[in-house]
Amino acid sequence: MAARPKTICRKAGCGKLIDAPGYCAKHAQLAVGWVRSHSDKSSTERGYGYAWQQLRKRVLSAAAGLCQIKGPGCRYVAREVDHKVNKAKAREIGWTEVQIDDESNLQAACTACHKEKTRSESAAG
Structure with missing residues (x-):
């Protein structure tokens, strides 16, 4: 052969x-699709400590626990919070950390939609 x-x-x-x-x-x-770039750091060390957890609760509550992305394969029940403009892109265009984590840049997301959005952003970048 x-x-x-x-x-x-x-x-x-x-x-x-x-x-x-x-x-x-x-x-x-x-x-x-994506690479865990901070595998050696805890969530708190990466900026997702107590303050983030409280902000996350507010965002999920404001969305009534429903996914705001609503992409193909959406599960509707949001358990995650997504940055509309991802952190890397926001830093690239000069946003401060306060602007990045502002509630206006956050949205509730189901796991499927959040994963797909992250994958497509990684592929585009």
């Missing part, structure tokens, strides 16, 4: 030849 031809890594601009379609070892984490 003839050997299968090598393919190029799916990461734009990589160009590394690999045996099977997908990503090379360097870019393999892109296959799952």
Whole structure:
């Protein structure tokens, strides 16, 4: 049987030849959609301590516990809070931490919608 031809890594601009379609070892984490970038820090160390938990409760309560994204596959019951303008983008355009975590930049989200929004933002970035 003839050997299968090598393919190029799916990461734009990589160009590394690999045996099977997908990503090379360097870019393999892109296959799952997002990378946990702060695995060595606790939620409090990442800025999600007591003050964030209280803000989260207010946002979920204001939305009556319903997802505000309402994307395909929406579960409707919000258990998470999403930054409308994600933290990385907000910092990039010069927002302060207070502006980033302002209630006007937060929305209640079901897990499915939050995961999809985060995935699409990661793919676009």
